[in-house]
Amino acid sequence: GGHYDQPQTCRFSSGDDSTCLAGQSLLLTPQPDILVADYPCGINGTDCNYVPKHKWTHSSPCFKSTESDDKFCVFTDTNFANGRGASFVMSGRRAAYLATNPGFVEPDLTKDTNQDIETSALYRMKEFPGKGMGLEAKKHIRRGDLIMANTVSLMIDYRVFDEITKEDYMQLQVAAVDNLPAPHRAAVLELSTHHATNLSHIEKIDKLTATNAFDIAPDADDEDQDHSFFVVFPEIARMNHDCRPNADYYYDHATLTQYIHALRDIMPGEEITLSYINPAMTRADRMRRLKRIWGFDCACHLCTQAQKSADASDKRIEQIKGLYWEFRNKKQDSRATPQMAELLISLYEQERLGGSMYEGYALAALEYNGVGDPWTATKFARLAIEYGLTTVGDKDADVKDMLQLAEDPWSHWSWMQRTKTRMGWGKKEDDDSD
Ligand SMILES: C[S@@+](CC[C@H](N)C(=O)[O-])C[C@H]1O[C@@H](n2cnc3c(N)ncnc32)[C@H](O)[C@@H]1O
Known part of the structure; x- marks a missing residue:
């Protein structure tokens, strides 16, 4: 989730395509080949005197939002990521803003991404009974190893689904796919439509985006965007x-890249899996959600284990949920202690929630530091960093915070914070809660 509480001088209210400087309007008349979208100044604090333009190789007709003056169109750049290409369905100023990201401007940043599945030394694609195609490890992959990195193929602003008609956005989705360079387009069109057959081209693209897209939350620093993005990465x-995957993903906004790392050692012949949902839910909740959104009955090991084991797992999940808020509570009445954080870590381990370990370690680091135990705090901060690098990435605010704690616990914001708050020492602002 993002924080949008920074002071702003020239805020774009959502749905306002005007800029903080008068006279810079968007050129959104569709043109057969090249479309140049102005990049309005002020968006996320950018320099109002610098207005780069981006040349998109394809555009589309635009559809006006029912809720604002924004227009939504397709912007394709077939040169993006060394010729792989990408299509964006969003307003012109959002597309132009994204085109200033390092991933666009510095092609070197994405030169090692987008490995072909066919030539990968790590995995092969094969059929898994009851699940369609999937990826199987070819060799021993160690915990923390990078498995895959993909730049966005198709990136759709969620506003599009709310603010133009279904008929119109389906048309934009089709143009977005059709505009991609041929090999990339073929990879998208081969994706699973989850058992649906005899679909028209338009229906097929709608079904395959629904079956394969990730929800990507906006960048926490992005003041202009409060909707998520719907993004397809075909590989x-x-x-x-x-529900207990061996790999996890995080998205890097700067390079428009999704990274997949191993959560634990993966043996040759094992399937490489991700969790499509928050895995820290009870069995019934997980199964209901997977059925509702993806339409399959989860038959993973955790969902099919014996009732006694499933009940024990659900009880641990309930306890995890109960403990979690004690740590988030920075007020005097929080019952959080370092021992409670140790329990949370143990519950994550018992549940094999590899993707949550970094969070458990980070909370333990803060609780130990909060009561003045710098060495145990540093131990957990180092663990949080190691696990965080593979599950949230080095740019994550919590990972950066843990680096600071590990370097100097005494000058970290959390030093003696719990004790002070509990005892009513120090300034009143200690009462700040999230
Ligand atoms: C993102 S795709 C995964 C790749 C897909 N199996 C393929 O053939 O390309 C999601 C679809 O895969 C299938 N799927 C994924 N995980 C599954 C599971 N655990 N059990 C059954 N089907 C699954 C479902 O059809 C789901 O809609």
Whole structure:
């Protein structure tokens, strides 16, 4: 989730395509080949005197939002990521803003991404009974190893689904796919439509985006965007779901890249899996959600284990949920202690929630530091960093916070914070809660 509480001088209210400087309007008349979208100044604090333009190789007709003056169109750049290409369905100023990201401007940043599945030394694609295609490890992959990195193929602003008609956005989705360079377009069109057959081209593209897209939350620093993005990465989309997956993903906004790392050692012959949902839910909740959104009955090991084991797992999940808020509570009445954080870590381990370990370690680091135990705090901060690098990435605010704690616990914001708050020492602002 993002924080949008920074002071702003020239805020774009959502749905306002005007800029903080008068006279810079968007050129959104569709043109057969090249479309140049102005990049309005002020968006996320950018320099109002610098207005780069981006040349898109394809555009589309635009559809006006029912809720604002924004127009939504397709912007394709076939040169993006060294010729792989990408299509964006969003307003012109959002597309132009994204085109200033390092991933666009510095092609070197994405030169090692987008490995072909066919030539990968790490995995192969094969059929898994009851699940369609999936990826199987070819060799021993160690915990923390990078498995795959994909730049966005198709990126749709969620506003599009709310603010233009279904008929119109389906048309934009089709143009977005059709505009991609041929090999990339073929990879998208081969994706799973989850058992649906005899679909028209338009229906097929709608079904395959629904089956394969990830929800990507906006960048926490992005003041202009409060909707998520709906994004397809065709190679990553081949990984099937497991409630206790062996791999995890995070998205890097700067390079428009989704990274997949191993959560634990993966043996040759094992399927490489991701969790499509928050895995820290009870069995019934997980199964209901997977059925509702993806339409399959989860038959993973955790969902099919004996009732006694399933009940024990659900009880641990309930306890995890109960403990979690004690740590988030920075007020005097929080019952959080370092021992409670140790329990949370143990519950994550018992549940094999590899993707949550970094969070458990980070909370333990803060609780130990909060009561003045710098060495145990540093131990957990180092663990949080190691696990965080593979599950949330080095740019994550919590990972950066843990680096600071590990370097100097005494000058970290959390030093003696719990004790002070509990005892009513120090300034009143200690009462700040999230
Ligand atoms: C993102 S795709 C995964 C790759 C897909 N199996 C393929 O053939 O390309 C999601 C679809 O895969 C299938 N799937 C993924 N995980 C599954 C699981 N654990 N059990 C059954 N089907 C699954 C479902 O059809 C789901 O809609």
